Amino acid sequence: MIRILAGLMLLASTALAQDDTAKLYAEHCAQCHGPERLGGLGPALLPENLGRLRPAEAVKVILEGRPATQMQGFADKIGKEQAEALAKLAYTPLATLPVWGMAEIEQSRIVHAKPDSRPAKPIHSADPLNLFTVVETGDHHVTILDGDRFEPLARFPSRFALHGGAKYSPDGRYVYLGSRDGWISKYDLYDFALVAEARAGINSRNIAVSSDGRYVIAANYLPHSLAVLDARDLKPLKVIEAGDGKGKTSRVSAVYTAPPRQSFIAALKDLKELWEIPYADDAKPIYRGLVHSYEKGMVEGQAILGPFPVRRIEIEDYLDDFFFDPPYANLIGASREGKAQVVNLLVGRTIKTLALPGMPHLGSGIAFAKDGVPLMATPNLKEGAISVIDMKSWQVVTRIDTPGPGFFLRGHENSPFAWTDLMMSKNKDTLVILDTRTLQVARTLTPAPGKTAAHVEFTKDGKYALVSIWEMDGALVIYDAQTFAEVKRLPMKKPSGKYNVGNKIGYSSGTSH
Ligand code: DHE
Numbered sequence: 422m423i424r425i426l427a428g429l430m431l432l433a434s435t436a437l438a439q440d441d442t443a444k445l446y447a448e449h450c451a452q453c454h455g456p457e458r459l460g461g462l463g464p465a466l467l468p469e470n471l472g473r474l475r476p477a478e479a480v481k482v483i484l485e486g487r488p489a490t491q492m493q494g495f496a497d498k499i500g501k502e503q504a505e506a507l508a509k510l511a512y513t514p515l516a517t518l519p520v521w522g523m524a525e526i527e528q529s530r531i532v533h534a535k536p537d538s539r540p541a542k543p544i545h546s547a548d549p550l551n552l553f554t555v556v557e558t559g560d561h562h563v564t565i566l567d568g569d570r571f572e573p574l575a576r577f578p579s580r581f582a583l584h585g586g587a588k589y590s591p592d593g594r595y596v597y598l599g600s601r602d603g604w605i606s607k608y609d610l611y612d613f614a615l616v617a618e619a620r621a622g623i624n625s626r627n628i629a630v631s632s633d634g635r636y637v638i639a640a641n642y643l644p645h646s647l648a649v650l651d652a653r654d655l656k657p658l659k660v661i662e663a664g665d666g667k668g669k670t671s672r673v674s675a676v677y678t679a680p681p682r683q684s685f686i687a688a689l690k691d692l693k694e695l696w697e698i699p700y701a702d703d704a705k706p707i708y709r710g711l712v713h714s715y716e717k718g719m720v721e722g723q724a725i726l727g728p729f730p731v732r733r734i735e736i737e738d739y740l741d742d743f744f745f746d747p748p749y750a751n752l753i754g755a756s757r758e759g760k761a762q763v764v765n766l767l768v769g770r771t772i773k774t775l776a777l778p779g780m781p782h783l784g785s786g787i788a789f790a791k792d793g794v795p796l797m798a799t800p801n802l803k804e805g806a807i808s809v810i811d812m813k814s815w816q817v818v819t820r821i822d823t824p825g826p827g828f829f830l831r832g833h834e835n836s837p838f839a840w841t842d843l844m845m846s847k848n849k850d851t852l853v854i855l856d857t858r859t860l861q862v863a864r865t866l867t868p869a870p871g872k873t874a875a876h877v878e879f880t881k882d883g884k885y886a887l888v889s890i891w892e893m894d895g896a897l898v899i900y901d902a903q904t905f906a907e908v909k910r911l912p913m914k915k916p917s918g919k920y921n922v923g924n925k926i927g928y929s930s931g932t933s934h
Contacts, residue, residue: 441506442510458510460623460624463490473690476512483495484499518644519643522644526620529619531619532617533618534615542611543610543611548568548881550881551569552574555913558583559895563583566911574613577608585599587925589920590634593922594610597628597630597652599621599625603622603639607655626676629677633683635652638687644662649698649729659729663689671692684698686743693736695754696731696732734770736771738762746812750767752764761774763775763815777808778808779802783799786800789839797810799830806826822862824843824846824865829876833883836883838855839931840853840855842874849873850867850870853865854866868890872891873891874889876917879931881927884903891916892915896911897910897916
């Protein structure tokens with residue numbers, strides 16, 4: 422009898438513990454990671470997505486936070502035992518994993534304005550190539566800014582938690598925005614109208630637009646897939662499972678377009694593979710022998726033919742982040758652990774590995790030349806250092822020390838200065854300006870003491886630099902990029918990235934693409 426009672430008490434206490442964990446999750450985690458652990462502002466917390474994180478590490482992350490992310494430590498709110506229970510929950514599979522394929526994307530799709538109902542020319546008088554798309558994450562809005570007069574032209578609500586760069590159609594008319602919860606929105610900069618939206622995944626990383634303007638692709642964390650959509654109305658064309666073909670699947674770290682190659686390049690987070698997905702109609706002969714699958718995408722009229730075959734490139738380590746050299750012949754990528762590798766896209770293999778300090782943020786790298794030598798520079802999420810790399814020898818030329826780690830780096834062909842932030846440090850209110858001629862720090866700027874300053878983008882002509890004061894009562898501060906004098910300050914709600922049409926569609930070497 423006593424044994425039965427003890428057993429019942431144990432059961433009750435386990436049930437209570439589970440309840441407690443669920444309550445803890447709802448209180449501390451659900452807001453960012455979603456009530457069902459499917460992700461939101463933070464990534465999905467499922468065993469399928471935690472393959473590279475050991476459970477003991479997960480407990481540490483819960484208590485101490487994760488560098489370079491929005492994940493703060495909870496040690497002041499919960500104890501080790503509670504953190505262990507939460508980590509255990511994160512490694513517990515869901516009874517059923519939600520499906521998000523062609524049918525679900527199609528069902529989610531909203532066509533706000535028919536592609537053939539669009540105006541023939543802009544309804545505004547601003548220079549269409551000097552517009553900025555400014556993402557305000559504070560209240561999930563987007564502002565379209567005239568880059569000559571620095572006046573907002575339009576402001577509209579966005580999907581939840583936009584992340585990654587805004588992407589433009591090759592003519593700069595349309596902007597495509599991707600949210601962490603998988604939505605892609607297409608917006609017309611001619612008349613400031615939302616054209617179409619579709620949810621390409623449940624938890625996504627970023628999007629890319631093909632250089633011919635025909636396709637949009639989303640890199641997903643959940644499901645483990647890439648989704649290709651028709652850029653005209655976001656109709657799904659193909660969902661490609663990100664896997665090794667033998668049962669192991671992977672999150673997709675990021676996807677970009679490589680214009681001279683007419684292909685998308687995607688990095689995988691849980692497989693040591695880099696994928697090239699050509700989108701040109703004649704891709705089949707080019708990739709004969711390298712392609713593991715070849716299927717025609719959906720045909721719409723005669724205009725859209727999307728084969729989207731996948732060329733797998735086996736590489737030496739996982740890639741969380743990468744940067745192309747300007748001819749798109751090589752890319753340099755790194756895992757968050759700091760081991761960088763150069764992959765040659767022509768031969769399809771790693772040609773060099775190099776040690777970079779801390780946690781390089783290659784996605785934020787820039788290219789420039791010094792004394793005729795093509796260089797790139799990358800910020801670092803963990804160390805106060807900008808690494809400068811020779812893109813011919815792929816050797817580190819120098820390390821420029823800064824007063825703390827930062828997130829973004831930005832330059833422009835018409836300016837000798839590159840701007841970086843110290844967002845990941847106690848000096849987060851300060852920007853560091855580097856002289857690319859001397860590879861030295863030229864000066865620092867503190868636009869709003871005590872407030873985070875980060876993410877810079879130049880105007881099309883490189884004359885002005887726009888800086889975010891990354892706070893709820895934040896601002897966009899416009900500086901003369903030569904004299905560093907403040908020109909204007911526009912109040913904004915936690916502005917994160919800002920993307921200049923001309924710099925993006927012109928593939929400026931000082932900005933991300
Ligand atoms: Fe980003 C771009 C990955 C955290 C704001 N970030 C990107 C890109 C990648 C990436 C792969 C390039 C996509 C593109 O432009 O198409 N980001 C990651 C991470 O792995 C990381 C470290 C962890 C995570 O939470 O996913 C991360 N990023 C953040 C943030 O915490 C930031 C500061 C705030 C936020 O909004 O989430 C943030 N990331 C940004 C911004 C860009 C970006 C503003 C676009 C930069 C650009 O100029 O192109």
